Amino acid sequence: MRLKSIITVFLMSFSSIIFAQDDDLFKAYETPSELLVKTNAVIRYNDVVVEVDDYNRFTLRKKRIVTIFNKQGISDQGTVVSYNKNRIIKTLEARIYDENGNEIKKYKKGDFEDVSAVSGGTLYSDNRLKYLDYTPIDYPYTIELEVEVDYKSTAFFPGWRPIEGFYASTQHSEYRIINNSDTEIKLKASNFEDYNIEKHSEYHYSAKNLSSLKPEAYSPSFETFAPILKVAMVEFEMEGVRGINNNWEDFGQWMHDKLLSGTEALPSGIKTEIKELTKNASTDLEKARIVYNYMQDKTRYISVQVGIGGWKPMLAEDVERLGYADCKGLSNYTKALLNEVGVEAHYAVIYGGSSIMSVDKEFSATEGNHVVLYVPNEEKNIWLECTSQTNPFGFIASFTDDRDALLITPEGGKIMHTTTYKTEDNLQTTHADVQLLLDGSIKGNVTIQTKGYQYALHEGVQNDPLREQELYFKNYWDYINNLSVENIVFDNDKDAIVFTEKVKVSSSSFAKKSGKRLLFQPNLFNRITNIPTRYETRTLDFEIERGYTDEDEFVIKIDPALKIEAMPKPVEISNQFGVYKFSIEKRSENELVYKRTQVLNKGYFPKEDYDDFRSFMSAIVKHDKTKVVLTN
Numbered sequence: 346m347r348l349k350s351i352i353t354v355f356l357m358s359f360s361s362i363i364f365a366q367d368d369d370l371f372k373a374y375e376t377p378s379e380l381l382v383k384t385n386a387v388i389r390y391n392d393v394v395v396e397v398d399d400y401n402r403f404t405l406r407k408k409r410i411v412t413i414f415n416k417q418g419i420s421d422q423g424t425v426v427s428y429n430k431n432r433i434i435k436t437l438e439a440r441i442y443d444e445n446g447n448e449i450k451k452y453k454k455g456d457f458e459d460v461s462a463v464s465g466g467t468l469y470s471d472n473r474l475k476y477l478d479y480t481p482i483d484y485p486y487t488i489e490l491e492v493e494v495d496y497k498s499t500a501f502f503p504g505w506r507p508i509e510g511f512y513a514s515t516q517h518s519e520y521r522i523i524n525n526s527d528t529e530i531k532l533k534a535s536n537f538e539d540y541n542i543e544k545h546s547e548y549h550y551s552a553k554n555l556s557s558l559k560p561e562a563y564s565p566s567f568e569t570f571a572p573i574l575k576v577a578m579v580e581f582e583m584e585g586v587r588g589i590n591n592n593w594e595d596f597g598q599w600m601h602d603k604l605l606s607g608t609e610a611l612p613s614g615i616k617t618e619i620k621e622l623t624k625n626a627s628t629d630l631e632k633a634r635i636v637y638n639y640m641q642d643k644t645r646y647i648s649v650q651v652g653i654g655g656w657k658p659m660l661a662e663d664v665e666r667l668g669y670a671d672c673k674g675l676s677n678y679t680k681a682l683l684n685e686v687g688v689e690a691h692y693a694v695i696y697g698g699s700s701i702m703s704v705d706k707e708f709s710a711t712e713g714n715h716v717v718l719y720v721p722n723e724e725k726n727i728w729l730e731c732t733s734q735t736n737p738f739g740f741i742a743s744f745t746d747d748r749d750a751l752l753i754t755p756e757g758g759k760i761m762h763t764t765t766y767k768t769e770d771n772l773q774t775t776h777a778d779v780q781l782l783l784d785g786s787i788k789g790n791v792t793i794q795t796k797g798y799q800y801a802l803h804e805g806v807q808n809d810p811l812r813e814q815e816l817y818f819k820n821y822w823d824y825i826n827n828l829s830v831e832n833i834v835f836d837n838d839k840d841a842i843v844f845t846e847k848v849k850v851s852s853s854s855f856a857k858k859s860g861k862r863l864l865f866q867p868n869l870f871n872r873i874t875n876i877p878t879r880y881e882t883r884t885l886d887f888e889i890e891r892g893y894t895d896e897d898e899f900v901i902k903i904d905p906a907l908k909i910e911a912m913p914k915p916v917e918i919s920n921q922f923g924v925y926k927f928s929i930e931k932r933s934e935n936e937l938v939y940k941r942t943q944v945l946n947k948g949y950f951p952k953e954d955y956d957d958f959r960s961f962m963s964a965i966v967k968h969d970k971t972k973v974v975l976t977n
Contacts, residue, residue: 389412393407427472432497437454500656536571696713701746703748747764766891768893771894787851825869885952887950900936916928
């Protein structure tokens with residue numbers, strides 16, 4: 346029975362009625378008012394059925410009703426369906442209803458927009474998607490969607506998210522697997538215990554009346570606290586390649602034997618060349634560095650999403666011939682070069698991104714969105730980001746640091762944690778020599794050095810046009826009025842992994858006049874200006890993903906006509922979140938030295954501690970604006 350028969354009824358009373366299917370009969374019940382609070386969309390009805398016919402074939406059927414309340418809720422429509430030659434869309438229909446239940450638009454499969462599933466930066470891709478291009482006339486409106494997709498490649502199995510995202514509540518969502526095959530299907534349910542979710546059988550779950558989740562400052566990633574059901578087939582097929590997935594060892598063995606084996610052959614000329622380049626290297630680490638620099642100099646990154654589900658890398662000899670590849674191809678090519686000079690290296694599947702996300706060590710499946718290379722070494726294990734032409738050797742901060750990755754070895758898959766950059770290693774030092782003149786203007790020379798994660802935050806600006814570099818510093822010191830920036834010099838020491846910025850600055854109105862007094866803030870060049878959001882009731886735990894250390898010293902020479910009338914006393918704060926301290930030393934009648942240290946510790950903290958954290962950060966903001974009083 347189609348859902349059309351129920352749409353008009355529940356929309357006539359709009360926000361209070363929804364229907365559930367029971368043997369082709371639909372029953373109405375009241376919609377709890379809490380589902381409409383701070384909500385961009387309500388998933389009124391979402392029924393997902395996955396019918397498995399064999400290890401290499403299943404069908405996905407979905408029926409869905411979603412009410413959209415504003416522009417931000419459009420992304421919750423769920424009207425995007427991906428496809429390729431092994432994922433065939435059989436049914437795709439949508440109907441749009443206004444708030445009174447009147448049908449205002451109907452879409453068939455051919456009415457959906459059809460585009461490549463990847464960005465313009467991708468050279469090749471087999472994947473496409475169909476999406477509904479509907480511009481709302483008014484809000485709220487409701488979308489009814491019916492989808493049926495045949496999968497002939499079963500490595501990527503649809504899971505279930507009872508709450509689909511922030512600001513989206515769920516009234517009724519159901520997920521069922523009908524397994525007609527002999528293939529075992531494994532599941533992992535996470536974070537179900539605090540929600541109204543019922544397990545009817547091993548393969549049948551439903552959820553009712555789940556209020557939307559709201560993001561909060563410093564909250565962990567959505568996946569760590571929202572309910573999610575992961576599903577994978579133990580025996581599967583990826584575009585004609587059969588595999589076994591009891592655990593990560595099995596899955597990694599399959600990747601090694603079926604996807605990577607036979608892809609590393611290099612032309613004989615390249616073998617000779619790379620051996621000649623490394624013949625004087627005395628250690629494997631030195632060889633690896635030479636090979637990495639060689640790869641960076643002669644290749645570039647282009648996304649290539651073809652070849653066994655986008656998981657099989659290009660042949661190493663093709664990368665050599667063409668001079669480009671994606672993360673898979675470049676990592677595999679670098680591995681081939683290293684193997685040629687006797688350096689062990691392993692292909693590694695990982696989640697890349699500024700937010701830290703790990704491969705799930707407890708549940709093997711087709712996870713990850715990126716590939717890097719792992720080089721075991723007695724001195725220091727090395728991770729190589731092979732898509733960058735500029736990264737220092739072995740440096741991965743800000744994109745693949747501090748997370749679990751899947752190593753692909755001849756013995757199978759192994760979970761390995763990537764490099765963690767410690768709080769003390771993520772160091773920024775700022776030194777400045779400043780002149781404060783009688784009219785309140787300043788002139789100064791500033792030197793900033795960054796290491797670790799903070800290196801990753803700063804490095805790269807040297808490649809921008811001069812105008813963009815000037816704007817970068819003006820935004821960085823946006824609390825300084827009438828700032829002028831000149832004489833910018835950068836030094837990127839990729840061996841030591843230290844980035845240095847030297848800049849000459851001036852401001853015509855830095856200090857403020859108050860009668861005969863002149864007030865200025867001695868922390869000129871490294872302030873915390875934002876206080877974390879206040880919550881009447883904090884609902885989520887919070888996390889500082891990466892710690893850091895800042896050390897500052899500013900030498901301030903004051904115009905001889907000015908006298909120091911008052912200075913703040915030293916401050917020192919230390920707690921579980923970090924350290925903050927500053928002092929001002931009067932070196933002479935007309936010279937002050939301002940010293941500041943700020944440490945923010947990495948950590949995961951309970952929501953009950955958030956107010957203390959906010960107080961700590963508020964105190965830093967306050968003290969960073971402390972003033973010195975001068976007279977003339």
